[in-house]
Amino acid sequence: MLIALDRDSGTVVTGPEAHTTQHTPHSSTRRGTTTDPRLPGRDANTAPRGVRADGGVVTCTATGPTGNPRVEQSRAVHTDADRESEHRYACSICGDSVTLTAPGNVTGRFDWFRHVDGTRDCSATDATGALHREAIELVMQRVSAIVGDPDLVEPETRVDGDDRFVTVDVHADSQHSPVAVEIFTAASHMHLRRRLSTLFDAGYSVFIVLAVNGRYRPRRVEQYLQRVSSVPVTVGRFTPHGTSTASSHESVDRGASAGSGAGGAGRVSLGTQLSRHVVDVDAITTPRLPAYMV
Ligand SMILES: [Zn+2]
Numbered sequence: 001m002l003i004a005l006d007r008d009s010g011t012v013v014t015g016p017e018a019h020t021t022q023h024t025p026h027s028s029t030r031r032g033t034t035t036d037p038r039l040p041g042r043d044a045n046t047a048p049r050g051v052r053a054d055g056g057v058v059t060c061t062a063t064g065p066t067g068n069p070r071v072e073q074s075r076a077v078h079t080d081a082d083r084e085s086e087h088r089y090a091c092s093i094c095g096d097s098v099t100l101t102a103p104g105n106v107t108g109r110f111d112w113f114r115h116v117d118g119t120r121d122c123s124a125t126d127a128t129g130a131l132h133r134e135a136i137e138l139v140m141q142r143v144s145a146i147v148g149d150p151d152l153v154e155p156e157t158r159v160d161g162d163d164r165f166v167t168v169d170v171h172a173d174s175q176h177s178p179v180a181v182e183i184f185t186a187a188s189h190m191h192l193r194r195r196l197s198t199l200f201d202a203g204y205s206v207f208i209v210l211a212v213n214g215r216y217r218p219r220r221v222e223q224y225l226q227r228v229s230s231v232p233v234t235v236g237r238f239t240p241h242g243t244s245t246a247s248s249h250e251s252v253d254r255g256a257s258a259g260s261g262a263g264g265a266g267r268v269s270l271g272t273q274l275s276r277h278v279v280d281v282d283a284i285t286t287p288r289l290p291a292y293m294v
Pocket residue numbers: 091092093094095096115121122
């Protein structure tokens with residue numbers, strides 16, 4: 001996954017950001033000391049179990065992809081740096097511990113954090129394309145910063161209305177009213193009338209985020225949305241990892257984006273917070289708006 005909860009600071013960070021605040025190398029050394037079968041006493045058959053002679057308790061977690069149980073010992077073996085890397089970061093979805101991958105070992109944009117027990121990445125659903133998934137993770141990070149508590153933010157949540165439901169990309173329970181973020185990267189139809197009316201009825205305020213190189217141009221969608229809005233509105237922009245500004249549909253406001261923005265890191269802004277006071281959902285009809293938005 002791209003993001004994780006930093007238990008030290010109580011915030012959600014991206015992998016690249018985590019490395020700017022991390023001072024000790026860890027990943028390769030931790031792996032070597034715990035799962036390398038060439039080391040005596042460390043492999044699947046001879047790993048120590050139960051209570052150790054010095055009183056430390058040994059536990060085995062689920063078998064990782066290597067086939068060797070990941071052995072965790074409560075004292076003596078791990079260095080402080082090892083322990084910090086295993087327990088500092090938590091999966092933003094399931095809450096289990098994740099480790100931060102060393103930059104040289106990152107093989108893809110979602111390889112920054114891995115479950116300590118080696119189980120599958122919680123955010124890796126087959127139905128979610130890589131572009132959409134990156135957007136969801138960056139939006140989760142940004143929404144976490146706004147609501148102030150990463151535990152309140154969830155991806156892909158079903159919201160029930162009176163006679164229908166919508167699945168929102170990112171959902172947050174805030175103290176005042178719940179927040180939903182709808183992200184459009186390659187969807188063929190936005191269904192804004194149905195989505196917004198269902199979410200507004202359920203008490204949500206809504207952010208709309210579009211990929212800068214996605215199917216729809218953010219600026220055009222804004223212009224159409226303005227026709228049914230009572231205040232000036234903007235939509236959020238998602239700029240995928242590795243996008244050069246020159247190749248995107250438009251330049252992006254870097255000041256309103258998440259992430260460092262350096263080295264082509266992905267970034268996102270949220271745009272105007274939409275509610276019934278802002279958008280007249282009954283006015284979302286053709287031909288006032290294009291069919292793909294209605
Ligand atoms: Zn998880």
